[in-house]
Amino acid sequence: MAQITLSDLAHSYVHNGAETGDFALKTLNHVWQDGGAYALLGPSGCGKTTLLNIISGLITPSRGRVLFDGVDMTESPAEKRNIAQVFQFPVVYDTMTVRENLAFPLKNRGLARAAIQARVALIAEMMGLGEILDRKARGLPADAKQKISLARGMVRESVNAILFDEPLTVIDPQLKWELRTQLKSLHRELRHTMIYVTHDQVEALTFADTVVMMHEGRVLQTGTPESLFETPAHTFVGHFIGSPGMNFLEAKIEGSRGVINGQCFPLGANYRTASGFTQIGIRPEYIQFSADEGLPVVVKHVEDVGRRRIVHAELANSPISVSVPEGQFFDNTMARVRFIPDKINIFVDDWRVQGEAL
Amino acid sequence: MSLELQGVSQVVDGQQQIAPTDLVLEKGTMNVLLGPTSSGKTSLMRLMAGLDRPSTGRIFSSGRDVTNEPVQARNVAMVYQEFINYPGMTVFDNIASPLRLKGQSRKEVDRAVRSTAEMLKLTPVLQRKPLALSGGQQQRCALARALVKKAALVLLDEPLANLDYKLREELRVEIPRIFEQAGSIFVYATTEPEEALLLGGNTATLWEGQVTQFGPTLSVYRKPQTLTTAQVFSDPPMNFIQGKKAGDSLSLNGGASLGLRKQSAALSDATYTLGFRAHHIKLQQHEVSQPGSPPLHLQCTLVASEVTGSETFLHLRYGETTWVAVASGTHVMTQGKQVDIWLDGAHLYLFDLTGCLVACGDNAV
Secondary structure (H helix, E strand, O other): OOOEEEEEEEEEOOOOOOHHHHEEEEEEEEEEOOOOEEEEEOOOOOOHHHHHHHHHOOOOOOEEEEEEOOEEOOOOOHHHOOEEEEOOOOOOOOOOEHHHHHHHHHHHOOOOHHHHHHHHHHHHHHOOOHHHOOOEOOOOOHHHHHHHHHHHHHOOOOOOEEEEEOOOOOOOHHHHHHHHHHHHHHHHHHOOOEEEEEOOHHHHHHHOOEEEEEEOOEEEEEEOHHHHHHOOOEHHHHHHOOOOOOEEEEOEEEEEEEEEOOEEEEEEEEEOOOOOOEEEEEOHHHEEEEOOOOEEOEEEEEEEOOOEEEEEEEEOOEEEEEEEEOOOOOOOOOOEEEEOHHHOEEEEOOEEEOOEEO | OOEEEEEEEEEEOOEEEEEEEEEEEOOOOEEEEEOOOOOOHHHHHHHHHOOOOOOEEEEEEOOEEOOOOOHHHOOEEEEOOOOOOOOOOOHHHHHHHHHHHOOOOHHHHHHHHHHHHHHOOOHHHOOOOHHHOOHHHHHHHHHHHHHHOOOOEEEEEOOOOOOOHHHHHHHHHHHHHHHHHHOOEEEEEEOOHHHHHHHOOEEEEEEOOEEEEEEEHHHHHHOOOEHHHHHHOOOOOOEEEEEEEEOOEEEEOOOOEEEOOHHHHOOOOOEEEEEEOHHHEEOOHHHOOOOOOOOEEEEEEEEEEEEOOOEEEEEEEEOOEEEEEEEEOOOOOOOOOEEEEEEOHHHOEEEOOOOEEEEEHHHOO
């Protein structure tokens, strides 16, 4: 296991690319702590797979260094890096039994038979593969095959890191619950450095202790799931995390109050006047309907999704969504909304600004 | 038109793919086929489209028997999980292609393509080739082609599965409204309960080639008639525990017992399965909104907790069973901790050993 340091890393698929548009990955510095559970989250094309391939050695970066425990590995080929990788689609040897599939990476490295047996048994048990160990992989359903891929990724004890590239994409929602918990408990037991790449926020936030959120080749924020939700560093993070995402409304900020369309509301902190395009960001979960308090809205339509209703409305001609939990009263007489002051974030030119405590 | 399936089944190489199915789909409705991978969603759609012939049963379109009519004669459109467009044509020509095949005039084609493109936000990219578009735009193009021909039956087979989470969310909100304007019968296959809820309309739950329930989406969700339907239509998975009923009390495997109300107290004494959804597990007694009888209080052990930002998923062990609870806010707890939970009597389901719902909500306990 190792601490992996990315130092002034950047990558362009265009030879001699100029910094801005050509770079699939813009300059970034990051340290993956030994034993951490990380998620690399972002939409398609954000550069997350490029970054993963640089760590595993499939791509040599245009600029910067990759260090494993301080040792420069930038030019080392993939096979020298001792990294395990699990892909979106199962990679399984059909003619082998499940046991042989799991043992394969260990056999390749010449481990003793007894050690292989013990390790395979442990991982198989933890992944719930114990009962099918002696079955041929051929003919097993897709989710069992992906379990084998995951287990094989984790079977080697000495790896520097395990990289997962959207490993649950082909798995049905119900099974995802089971596999996610298994992955998490495996991480807790084995303490490998794990980096999990996904565009699915639920997978990222539930798996990782630290989430690295990327957009257009840039890391926008690195933090705990809670911090990405509560205090997104950039409007894109606010939009991407949460369903529906954070609402953004153009507003004037005057100290500890905000003004939209001439109407004031309290903020949870004090802000110095800033120049630039100013927006407040408020999550649908932190808006409350009221009959007589707050800012006027026009309700457009309501989606009942069982455990909550999502109300789509307009406030000062901008769309906002409000989440109303099941069992909470809501009807058309409630034409105003209140924002929970502590939950309001302020963004200037798309970046979050920190206020001073009141 | 309406589409009616009467006893439609499909047997392939002696294996039953689709059990005899009766379904009536009305004009202008959205019908979700919800079920896990290989539960029969695609097979059922292919039968509806006329791509496959049923082994038994009849299919009627507005009362006319179309069982033996090939797909070309049926006025259907299909959208697949993969983004299928003509790569050599512009977006405009892609959308126009089904109309040109029908021999519509240039003016008609132009008008129809532009209004459909507007609806699907494709106007700015009409002159581009599909491969120069993002995944979301490519699928919008495929959707536009299916919509423009105003087919009586539009079948969508997991159309958003290959899209990013956020793009999916965006299209999910748009799709029901686009469809409302179109007036066709829509059939939409998905593996995700959340997607079915967002789409609304009607839902048919599928399990191993069988439609287990069909009705308005929310009523199937709120009142699953079988344990199987409850499992299919639940994400996080519904929590279950078995218990033995004696008189007006149900003793759970794990120790606690709960008092039963009239309707369920009248059931015969036997083993039953109690079911409840993840968000109906409460961590505070006062969160339970129940008039009358006291809520069920249980002590569990924490197996794992997952923070999603606004909520925390708690994996709990009670006796031999593991459950998932969703709690709002962030709860960081150590593994092995004792967790007190309260269940809301208004949201409990009671199934008999054959898996049939025998009581739910206020009538159960």
